[in-house]
Amino acid sequence: xxxxxxxxxxxxxxxxxxxxxxxxxxxxxxxxxxxxxxxxxxxxxxxxxxxxxxxxxxxxxxxxxxxxxxxxxxxxxxxxxxxxxxxxxxxxxxxxxxxxxxxxxxxxxxxxxxxxxxxxxxxxxxxxxxxxxxxxxxxxxxxxxxxxxxxxxxxxxxxxxxxxxxxxxxxxxxxxxxxxxxxxxxxxxxxxxxxxxxxxxxxxxxxxxxxxxxxxxxxxxxxxxxxxxxxxxxxxxxxxxxxxxxxxxxxxxxxxxxxxxxxxxxxxxxxxxxxxxxxxxxxxxxxxxxxxxxxxxxxxxxxxxxxxxxxxxx
Amino acid sequence: xxxxxxxxxxxxxxxxxxxxxxxxxxxxxxxxxxxxxxxxxxxxxxxxxxxxxxxxxxxxxxxxxxxxxxxxxxxxxxxxxxxxxxxxxxxxxxxxxxxxxxxxxxxxxxxxxxxxxxxxxxxxxxxxxxxxxxxxxxxxxxxxxxxxxxxxxxxxxxxxxxxxxxxxxxxxxxxxxxxxxxxxxxxxxxxxxxxxxxxxxxxxxxxxxxxxxxxxxxxxxxxxxxxxxxxxxxxxxxxxxxxxxxxxxxxxxxxxxxxxxxxxxxxxxxxxxxxxxxxxxxxxxxxxxxxxxxxxxxxxxxxxxxxxxxxxxxxxxxxxxxxxxxxxxxxxxxxxxxxxxxxxxxxxxxxxxxxxxxxxxxxxxxxxxxxxxxxxxxxxxxxxxxxxxxxxxxxxxxxxxxxxxxxxxxxxxxxxxxxxxxxxxxxxxxxxxx
Numbered sequence: 148x149x150x151x152x153x154x155x156x157x158x159x160x161x162x163x164x165x166x167x168x169x170x171x172x173x174x175x176x177x178x179x180x181x182x183x184x185x186x187x188x189x190x191x192x193x194x195x196x197x198x199x200x201x202x203x204x205x206x207x208x209x210x211x212x213x214x215x216x217x218x219x220x221x222x223x224x225x226x227x228x229x230x231x232x233x234x235x236x237x238x239x240x241x242x243x244x245x246x247x248x249x250x251x252x253x254x255x256x257x258x259x260x261x262x263x264x265x266x267x268x269x270x271x272x273x274x275x276x277x278x279x280x281x282x283x284x285x286x287x288x289x290x291x292x293x294x295x296x297x298x299x300x301x302x303x304x305x306x307x308x309x310x311x312x313x314x315x316x317x318x319x320x321x322x323x324x325x326x327x328x329x330x331x332x333x334x335x336x337x338x339x340x341x342x343x344x345x346x347x348x349x350x351x352x353x354x355x356x357x358x359x360x361x362x363x364x365x366x367x368x369x370x371x372x373x374x375x376x377x378x379x380x381x382x383x384x385x386x387x388x389x390x391x392x393x394x395x396x397x398x399x400x401x402x403x404x405x406x407x408x409x410x411x412x413x414x415x416x417x418x419x420x421x422x423x424x425x426x427x428x429x430x431x432x433x434x435x436x437x438x439x440x441x442x443x444x445x446x447x448x449x450x451x452x453x454x455x456x457x458x459x460x461x
Numbered sequence: 462x463x464x465x466x467x468x469x470x471x472x473x474x475x476x477x478x479x480x481x482x483x484x485x486x487x488x489x490x491x492x493x494x495x496x497x498x499x500x501x502x503x504x505x506x507x508x509x510x511x512x513x514x515x516x517x518x519x520x521x522x523x524x525x526x527x528x529x530x531x532x533x534x535x536x537x538x539x540x541x542x543x544x545x546x547x548x549x550x551x552x553x554x555x556x557x558x559x560x561x562x563x564x565x566x567x568x569x570x571x572x573x574x575x576x577x578x579x580x581x582x583x584x585x586x587x588x589x590x591x592x593x594x595x596x597x598x599x600x601x602x603x604x605x606x607x608x609x610x611x612x613x614x615x616x617x618x619x620x621x622x623x624x625x626x627x628x629x630x631x632x633x634x635x636x637x638x639x640x641x642x643x644x645x646x647x648x649x650x651x652x653x654x655x656x657x658x659x660x661x662x663x664x665x666x667x668x669x670x671x672x673x674x675x676x677x678x679x680x681x682x683x684x685x686x687x688x689x690x691x692x693x694x695x696x697x698x699x700x701x702x703x704x705x706x707x708x709x710x711x712x713x714x715x716x717x718x719x720x721x722x723x724x725x726x727x728x729x730x731x732x733x734x735x736x737x738x739x740x741x742x743x744x745x746x747x748x749x750x751x752x753x754x755x756x757x758x759x760x761x762x763x764x765x766x767x768x769x770x771x772x773x774x775x776x777x778x779x780x781x782x783x784x785x786x787x788x789x790x791x792x793x794x795x796x797x798x799x800x801x802x803x804x805x806x807x808x809x810x811x812x813x814x815x816x817x818x819x820x821x822x823x824x825x826x827x828x829x830x831x832x833x834x835x836x837x838x839x840x841x842x843x844x845x846x847x848x849x850x851x852x853x854x855x856x857x858x859x860x861x862x863x864x865x866x867x868x869x870x871x872x873x874x875x876x877x878x879x880x881x882x883x884x885x886x887x888x889x890x891x892x893x894x895x
Contacts, residue, residue, distance in 0.1 A: 162730040169731060173743040283880075287873035289824055291831050292865040295851050302855060395734035402832060403851075414832055417738050429735050436732055 152445060159441045166433035167217060170426050171210055177420065200226060200423075213426070222427030227419045233427035236412060241431075243318060244401065244408035247328055248393050255332035255339060255393070260382065262336070263343020264375070270348060278340065285337035290396055294330045294403040301326065316405040327404045331396055335389050342385060347378040383447055387440040394432060489809065492885035499881030505874040513689040516682035522664055524683045524841050526652065528674040530567050530644055531666065533857040534613060539665035540642075544656050545569075547645030550607040560621055560634045566643035567612040572619055573605040574634065580623035586633070588618045594633060600624070612640050671846075671860050672853045680841045681867055687842035688868070691753060691826040695760040696818035700811055702761065703768025708803070710769065711776025722773065725766035736763055737825065738834045751840040756829065760822060768814060775807050809886055816879035820872040827868050843868045 197203045201212065216223060222233035266278040285293075301313050314323050350356065351374065359369045398410035405411075409428060416424035493499045512519075531537065545568050553563055553573045564571040572585065582602045587610075588595025595618065599606055608619070617640070620633040644654070644661055654661040668677035710721040740759035741752075779785050785802055793801070823843075829835030830844025838845060843864045850861030 162727060165727045166731060169736070170739065173736070173739045176743040177745065283873065283876060284869075287820070287876055288869045289827055289831075289847070289865070289872075291828065291851075292847060292861070292869070295847075295854055295861055295865075299854055299858065391732060395732060398734065399828060399832060413735070414738070414834070417742055417834065420742070425739065429732070429739060432732050432735055433730070437730055440730075 148448070155441050155444060159437045162437045163430070163434045164214075166437070167214065167426075167430045168210075170429045170433075171213055174422050174426055175206060175209075200224075217430065222430070223423035225421055225424050227416075227421045227424075233423050236424060237409060237427060237431055240407060240409040240412050243406060244394070244397050244410055247324065247331065247401070247406060247408060248390070248397055250324060250328040251332035251335070251393050251397075252390065253332075254328055255335040255389070256382075258332070259336040259339025260343050260379070262340035263382075264347055264370075264378070266340065266344040267347035267351065267378075275344075279344075282337040282340050285333050290330065290334055291399045291403060293333060294327070294400055297326050297330050298403070316403075318404075318406045323404075323406075327400050327406060331393060331400045334396065335392055338392075339382060339385070339389065343378060343382055346381045347374065350374050350378045353377075380447075383443065386446075387436075387443040390439050391436050394436065489882075489885055493881060496881045496885070498877050499885075502874040502877035502881065505870065506878060509685060509871050509874070510689060512682060513685035516685060517679070520679055520682055522676045522679040524675060524679040525839060526675060528652075528663070528666075528670055528676070529648055530613075530642060530674070531663075531670050532611065532613065532674040533670060533672050533853060533860065534666065534674075535669045535859070537663075537666050537669070539663065541660045541662050543641075543643045544646055544649050544659055544661055545643045547609075547647055550605070552603065552605040556604075560619070560636050562619070562636060562638045565638045565640045567614060567640045568609065568643045568645040568648075570608040570612060570617070570619070570638055570640055571605070572608065572621070572636075574621050576604050577623050577631070579625050580631070581626050582624045584622045584624060584630070586620040586622070588620070589615060592618065594620050594622075614640060614642050668863055669859055671849060672857070673849075677860070677863055680846060681843075681863060684841040684843045684846050684864065685867065687751070687753065687836055687840060688823055688826055688844070688871075691757055691760075691842075692819050692823035695757045695764070695822045696815055698757070699761040699764040700768040700815050700818060703765035703770075704772045704807070704811055706765060707769035707772030707774075708776055708807075711773040711780070718773070722770075725769050728763065729766045731763060733763055734825075734828075737829060741829065741834055750837065752835060752837040753840075756826060756835055760825065764818070768811065771810055771814060772807055775810065776803065779803060779806060813879060813883050813886060816875060816882050820875040820879075823868065823872055823875070 194203070201209060204212070213223075220234070222237070225231045225233060225236065262278055262282075266275040269275045298315050301315050305311050305313070305315075313326060314320075317323055356369060356373055359373050364372075395410070397408060398414055400406070401408040401411040402414060409432075413425070413428045413432075415421075416428065493503070543566070545564075545566055547568050550569065550571055553571075556575060557563075557573045558575055560572065560574040562570055562572055574583070582600050583604070584600045585598045585606050585608075586594040586596060587598050587608060598608060598610065616637055618635055618637050620635040622633045623631040625631070642663075644652075644663075649656055649661055664676070666676050666678065668681065671677055671680065706721065706725070710718045713721075737756075737759050740762060741755050744755035744758055779802060785798060788798060788802065826835055826842060827844035827847065830842045831848045833848070835844055836842040846864035847861060847868070850864060854861045
């Protein structure tokens with residue numbers, strides 16, 4: 148088990164290095180740099196700025212410097228916002244994205260698992276049909292459209308009731324959180340519901356469920372003790388990609404609902420070609436997602452004791 | 462035990478024992494035809510594809526022409542409208558006895574009112590729809606005013622309030638006006654329209670116009686072209702590429718396979734949307750380009766591993782299978798094996814992943830264009846249309862809802878088709894196992 152954990156972690160680190168390298172070289176292929184005519188009025192000024200931010204060194208040296216700094220957890224200084232460290236930006240904006248993401252993930256998993264279980268229980272009957280229709284719809288409507296429609300709905304509701312029931316956009320209180328989180332979690336919820344339904348259907352036809360029924364256990368007991376735990380396994384494996392989807396999905400939701408999260412900041416940084424912020428955020432997100440995948444892999448072994456982890460064999 | 466010579470005689474010919482035969486499963490398309498959902502979805506997909514490529518030819522309106530007199534208007538039919546002078550108005554020839562609209566056109570609404578002895582100046586207000594004063598337009602000492610501020614064909618309520626010397630105001634005098642659609646001479650000239658008998662023909666806008674007065678139907682059709690181009694070309698490319706890569710890894714095996722699949726693992730680990738944006742920026746676009754190529758390139762660079770994994774898995778599985786072994790024993794060459802056994806087993810799987818990759822690609826294009834990291838603005842795509850529509854969502858929701866519906870219906874159809882395809886293949890698998 149320990150060997151497996153170490154191997155997974157080492158592999159994760161290698162992946163993070165790859166992400167960092169890919170980001171570095173992608174950023175250096177970008178035509179132009181942030182010091183265009185607006186900031187650097189004269190060639191001399193431009194040279195000075197390039198020297199200040201280390202852009203005049205050879206690419207190899209820049210790369211080594213960048214990796215070295217990153218190993219010490221230093222992502223550098225923003226190019227467009229004077230003297231603002233990328234670490235500070237991440238520290239300030241990531242918690243916002245994280246809160247939104249965690250709430251969205253909770254809504255998505257609870258809703259998805261419950262929805263899938265209900266659909267499987269009434270397989271091919273009305274609740275199943277309705278739920279699956281909703282799932283296909285939720286998968287087929289882009290998140291930014293759902294977000295915009297949600298805003299429209301809030302505006303209408305506020306107009307009708309004559310007072311502000313829910314804020315349309317912004318951040319700061321609990322009431323700002325629910326609608327964006329729901330919108331963000333909706334696609335994932337639909338995906339999980341679908342997954343849960345099929346795995347639940349598989350579990351329902353197993354011998355141990357039949358045995359449990361034969362020995363006279365009630366529906367609820369069978370559901371909690373025998374079906375749910377087993378049906379959850381395939382859902383748990385999908386947790387890694389799910390978290391990735393919610394993290395990156397946050398970009399759009401943060402943009403539309405004007406939430407000061409890291410995703411919105413990233414999009415801004417890309418538009419301003421803020422090298423260090425782009426690289427820092429990408430590597431940060433990449434490392435975060437790799438860690439999540441490793442954790443989910445390990446968690447899988449904890450949930451299902453049947454899986455013995457011996458030197459990477461699953 | 463004793464043998465008789467007769468035991469060693471040749472047996473009389475017997476009918477060969479009936480081999481257990483499997484009913485060949487019907488071809489995929491027949492299974493799909495039995496599925497109503499699949500037929501419907503396939504119909505919609507075909508329609509969208511056909512419209513995307515011949516639509517702009519069927520509906521030849523230019524998606525970039527701005528009909529400034531019809532900004533954000535609802536559906537309208539083709540009609541002939543007056544061309545009126547848009548010169549500055551110096552006031553009415555005679556005084557009027559009450560607040561009147563001397564001309565009510567979308568080019569200008571000319572208001573005049575009687576002079577009041579106690580008034581120092583007048584305030585003019587316009588309200589679109591409601592009964593209050595609405596938006597203040599001007600404070601003037603004259604007794605006339607020409608409103609030329611973004612007028613459209615709808616009911617307006619104009620109010621004039623006299624302001625006295627001490628700052629107090631009189632009760633408002635008001636009239637309701639519904640301007641008639643006209644074109645100013647300058648706009649007619651700008652659009653290059655032929656003026657005949659003081660009138661011009663305006664084309665119809667079946668889906669209305671957007672916030673810049675551009676024809677929605679034409680923009681949707683041109684947008685479909687962009688979205689479909691990305692949605693089809695990128696998945697086709699990356700699935701083909703991935704299939705070859707995976708087949709190579711599976712066939713070569715050994716350490717080559719190991720290295721190749723490690724590379725694929727690394728690419729999978731890259732956060733998709735972040736790197737889409739990053740590559741899109743890194744590949745850059747020159748001015749005048751649509752930004753389609755960098756987006757397709759980025760998508761191909763990031764998405765090939767799934768197909769590679771799929772094909773490699775199949776190749777490994779087939780290599781071990783009994784029928785390939787027996788074909789090899791019977792002297793089948795590599796090329797024959799690939800053609801006869803590998804392709805028929807892998808192609809349907811690739812078809813299914815293609816049918817799921819297409820809506821995904823359409824989504825990605827729309828999302829990137831929506832956040833301004835995709836297609837560059839003058840080129841319409843469904844994503845940019847949504848982006849533009851969202852700005853005027855509160856007042857003119859149709860500008861968001863029409864492109865959103867287009868995306869949703871198309872993606873829905875592709876998803877349903879993919880589901881049906883997968884189900885049909887499941888039936889195939891089940892039948893061949895039975």
